[in-house]
Amino acid sequence: MTMTLIASFFLLLNCLALAEPQAVAADDPGTYLPLPSWDPWYRAPEGWQATTPGTVLRVRQHAYNMTPIPILNVGDTFQVLFRSTDSLDNATWAVTTVFMPKNPRCSSNSTSSNCTQGILSYQLPYDTSCLDASPSFGLQWGEPYGEIAIALARGWWVSVPDFEGPLASYGANIVAGYITVDSVRAVLSVADTHYGVKNARAAMWGYSNGASATEAAVELAPKYAPDLHIAGAAIGGLAAVVGTAGPLLTATQVAGLLVQGIIGVTSQYPEQRQYILSRLNPSGPYNATEFFWASYMSGWQSLLYFCYVDIFEYFIGGKDDLDHPDLRAMFIREGTMGQFGDPNVKMFVYHTLEDDMAPIKDTDALVASLCERGSNILYHRNHWGGHNDELTNGRQRSFDFLGDVLDGSDVMKVPGSGCKTVDLTFMQPYGKPIV
Numbered sequence: 001m002t003m004t005l006i007a008s009f010f011l012l013l014n015c016l017a018l019a020e021p022q023a024v025a026a027d028d029p030g031t032y033l034p035l036p037s038w039d040p041w042y043r044a045p046e047g048w049q050a051t052t053p054g055t056v057l058r059v060r061q062h063a064y065n066m067t068p069i070p071i072l073n074v075g076d077t078f079q080v081l082f083r084s085t086d087s088l089d090n091a092t093w094a095v096t097t098v099f100m101p102k103n104p105r106c107s108s109n110s111t112s113s114n115c116t117q118g119i120l121s122y123q124l125p126y127d128t129s130c131l132d133a134s135p136s137f138g139l140q141w142g143e144p145y146g147e148i149a150i151a152l153a154r155g156w157w158v159s160v161p162d163f164e165g166p167l168a169s170y171g172a173n174i175v176a177g178y179i180t181v182d183s184v185r186a187v188l189s190v191a192d193t194h195y196g197v198k199n200a201r202a203a204m205w206g207y208s209n210g211a212s213a214t215e216a217a218v219e220l221a222p223k224y225a226p227d228l229h230i231a232g233a234a235i236g237g238l239a240a241v242v243g244t245a246g247p248l249l250t251a252t253q254v255a256g257l258l259v260q261g262i263i264g265v266t267s268q269y270p271e272q273r274q275y276i277l278s279r280l281n282p283s284g285p286y287n288a289t290e291f292f293w294a295s296y297m298s299g300w301q302s303l304l305y306f307c308y309v310d311i312f313e314y315f316i317g318g319k320d321d322l323d324h325p326d327l328r329a330m331f332i333r334e335g336t337m338g339q340f341g342d343p344n345v346k347m348f349v350y351h352t353l354e355d356d357m358a359p360i361k362d363t364d365a366l367v368a369s370l371c372e373r374g375s376n377i378l379y380h381r382n383h384w385g386g387h388n389d390e391l392t393n394g395r396q397r398s399f400d401f402l403g404d405v406l407d408g409s410d411v412m413k414v415p416g417s418g419c420k421t422v423d424l425t426f427m428q429p430y431g432k433p434i435v
């Protein structure tokens with residue numbers, strides 16, 4: 001596993017929080033949006049706590065007001081700020097960015113009255129506790145994998161939620177799940193009010209940390225948003241159990257993820273955050289200030305900065321400090337999939353046997369447990385490649401599945417109910433376009 005490979009699945013954004021903000025007006029054509037931390041639009045309007053989850057609080061049409069928008073097949077974009085719920089069940093809010101295709105399938109002047117617009121909620125992993133590395137801001141410079149463009153070519157809208165929320169709570173899967181669910185409710189609502197789209201069908205997709213948000217969302221949705229119908233969810237490279245595995249990342253190439261995870265998850269838990277602050281070295285080498293520099297770094301920057309660093313060095317009591325029961329309980333609560341609820345959507349789960357970041361045994365166990373509880377899953381176990389390879393190798397199968405649930409085709413032959421596990425050896429043929 002090389003750093004180059006790991007890089008390929010993180011959004012290659014800079015976290016620009018320390019940079020001088022550009023004086024740009026959002027409605028000035030050809031300009032970029034300001035940093036989220038400086039952007040007055042990224043504030044919930046007064047009284048927002050009293051609204052119900054999924055309520056639309058702000059809409060910014062033509063959000064990416066440059067020509068052309070540097071993602072293929074985009075016609076226009078809008079952003080929605082909506083009410084959601086955090087990990088402790090308090091009110092929070094979040095933002096999603098919606099890309100609409102150049103050739104829309106349904107629109108206010110569509111002649112077909114029964115036109116159904118496919119909407120893909122696409123959870124892009126950003127792996128950082130830096131708000132200014134959120135996709136809503138970073139996607140102005142393009143997309144990392146070309147997947148948005150492919151979905152747009154299929155005629156779908158693509159909604160990319162900042163599922164870590166306004167505190168950039170990397171690793172906090174409960175709030176990520178709620179935000180993902182509410183982003184779909186909010187986009188469906190704006191589709192109707194602002195774009196005349198009455199009939200829409202929504203599906204979800206996420207890989208790696210985007211899979212965590214997606215999986216948490218489909219588990220939480222039945223109780224949290226019983227009226228919301230989600231047509232299907234594609235979930236790849238999921239880390240189904242991170243609660244106890246986190247500390248194992250210390251002194252590895254991906255030690256930066258541990259720092260980001262401690263900062264990100266404790267952003268939702270004030271008591272655990274206080275505890276962390278009380279245990280970090282106040283001065284000298286490996287001090288608290290340096291630890292929190294991570295929240296001014298993109299996922300990629302923090303991987304470089306903390307590469308092979310023993311993160312336990314930052315703590316007065318070393319490793320033992322991270323064994324505190326309240327901290328462990330927090331990580332287990334947030335990082336154990338399968339305990340949030342019983343999904344009622346059709347699912348495509350894909351994973352490689354050789355996944356070097358998220359062991360397949362945890363996903364095997366999760367799928368088995370969800371299936372016992374009545375889920376409807378097609379589970380692909382690929383005998384080829386590692387975590388980063390499956391990002392590419394799973395792409396066509398994911399699009400085929402999403403086409404099945406959004407457009408009514410049957411390419412993937414997902415069973416009508418119950419589960420089916422398929423072992424396969426699949427490598428995306430080099431140079432073959434994904435559609």
Ligand SMILES: *[C@@H]1O[C@H](CO)[C@@H](O)[C@H](O)[C@H]1NC(C)=O
Binds near residue numbers: 088089090
């Ligand atoms: C959030 O929820 C917790 C637990 O229910 C509660 O103790 C706390 O006061 C809440 N915080 C805010 C800001 O509402």
Ligand SMILES: *[C@@H]1O[C@H](CO)[C@@H](O)[C@H](O)[C@H]1NC(C)=O
Binds near residue numbers: 106108109110
């Ligand atoms: C309305 O229809 C015209 C002609 O088909 C098309 O060019 C245009 O993009 C449509 N408008 C919207 C908002 O979809």
Ligand SMILES: *[C@@H]1O[C@H](CO)[C@@H](O)[C@H](O)[C@H]1NC(C)=O
Binds near residue numbers: 114115
């Ligand atoms: C949509 O409406 C048209 C015309 O009323 C009808 O022929 C067609 O079968 C309908 N399609 C669906 C998917 O309901």
Ligand SMILES: *[C@@H]1O[C@H](CO)[C@@H](O)[C@H](O)[C@H]1NC(C)=O
Binds near residue numbers: 285286289
């Ligand atoms: C904390 O560590 C950073 C980075 O090594 C260093 O620049 C800074 O002076 C340290 N702060 C204190 C108070 O020791």
